[in-house]
Amino acid sequence: MTLGCALAKAGLDVVVIDRDAPAEQQEGAYDGRASAISYGSAQVFKGIGLWDLIEADVSPIRDVRVVDGNQIEGISPLFLHYDHRDLGDEPLGYIIENRVTRVGLFKLAQTLENLILISPVAVESLDRQRGYAEAHLSDGRVIRADLAVAADGKFSPIREAAGISQTTWKYDQTAIVCTVEHERDHEGVAVELFQPTGPFAMLPMTDNRSNIVWSEDPRVVKQLMALDDVAFLAELSEKFGDWLGKIRLTGPRFSYPLSFSLASTYLSERLVLAGDSGHGIHPIAGQGFNMGIRDVAALAEVLVDAKRLGLDLGGPMVLEKYEQWRRFDNVMLATVCDGLLRLFSNDNQPLRLARDMGLAAVNKLPPLKKLFMRHAMGVVGDLPRLVRGEAL
């Protein structure tokens, strides 16, 4: 949908096919997740006209604290502290509820004349020829286009049907996602607490709320999910600590098994992968969503440039440019995130000492720290125009 809006805004004719009804996707019970939007992704949202629609509901991240240990109260003195003032006035990024982003996207889509949304309808088959792609829909309709983009998620049926293989493995972790309200203001501080069984993240949201991403051993998660709200809150409070005062749950809990996946290629005849269909990573560094947004920005740029030159939008010349641009970046980031997870998700004493020293060293070395921060902000590398804050 984000890609659809970007392309339609730049004058391309777009049909978005979505399995789930818009109304359903805008409800709180659909998905409790929030995403860390990097500065670069926020630029993309501004460029496509989405930002104004969601700005009231985004929460800036002013400060990130990375803590190695079991509890916040017992923080070892060695920890990494990213402060946005190290890099200027802009926040490091923003926390946005996925639901808010979707509400904004549906609103934006309605204003775009050359975007047609067909939903709730599934793609039954995709017939790809030399000259065009043809989607056969569950309601009997047939859509023919120069190019099909599979942005149908981690388990992408379109990728599967196209026979594009992927490298994938499961982590021995499941994430519990929920939102809590707390007494005191978080002041834009995001905290990531590394524990042997998986990272525990508190992401600052609007109205004195924080989004919790609690990665744990799947067996423990099963027990936690089975608890009633009172008992679960007691467990959660123990992890969360009382630095923000009393906490209470504001909605349902969700659980997501965590896995890693990378598609072997993003291209096939008249088809490209974008977002989670091409790559899925552990939420440890909050980068999965941003990788997808950078795919969108790069693909939109490649397609808009091709359109302005009258080139075939589904032709190999155009698509290869997108793959070359994005694949290296995504493979690198996915590998780094996987490595981080393996480094932190264990209780090996020498390793723990080493990583604490590492964190402290990074904290003490401003140039290295700035580079890490700029990576997290999504402003490193050969950036698409939208990420740089320019028009398409």
Place this chain on the structure above:
Amino acid sequence: MGKSSAMDKEHLNPLGHTVDDAEIAKFAAMAEEWWDPDGKFKPLHKFNPVRIGYIRDHLCARFGRDPHAANPLKDLRILDIGSGGGLLCEPMKRLGADIIGVDATEKSVHVARAHAESVGLDIDYRFATAEQLLADGEQFDAVLNMEVVEHVADVQSFVSVSADLVRPGGAMFMATLNRTARSYMFAIVGAEYVMRWLPKGTHDWKKFLKPSELAAHLRPTGMEIRDLQGVVFNPLKDTWSLNPNDLAVNYLLYAEKEG
């Protein structure tokens, strides 16, 4: 491209309407080869975005259009001489132009038609020469002579006919290779022999034209040269870009007719 003089002797109808199904299948296969970005015509595919951008921007400036608008070349009547597989005609059509492609090789015309059909474009390709169009009294807003002039027998006559096909106030584009030591190394030794980018014998270096020679051919035709740009290959990035200071190998020329 597609200037080989080999003609299909069994098909003498210049409109090519007597071709049978087996022949059409053969042309479709050739179209795939022509349009394969890693195939025989790879350099042309890489080169294409640069020359299209050049043509689009100059035409938009000349005729007061916005190059980023949806159909910036809408209703402009454009002739592509030596249209080959249609690498230039298809983009021009998508940009809204009323494009006519002519080629003196009948096979190319069929190949181009087969490909246009496969991507859903309706393009007027003709098995004809520039002289025939002129004799028919055709006039165009713009005439494209891209990678053609280095293949023709009588340059002066060809340039004059092309210029006469431009309506008063119209424009002409030419792309060709300069006759320098570097172009010999690049186009003949490099592209044909070393890189195997192009079939051997595609080019005859002695027929390459220096910009001054091309300008001399244009002078008596009433076309005014407005711009000259070198097109430079960057082997590290595998891309082409415009460079007004380096005309030593490939160059583009833009000329206008008063009116």
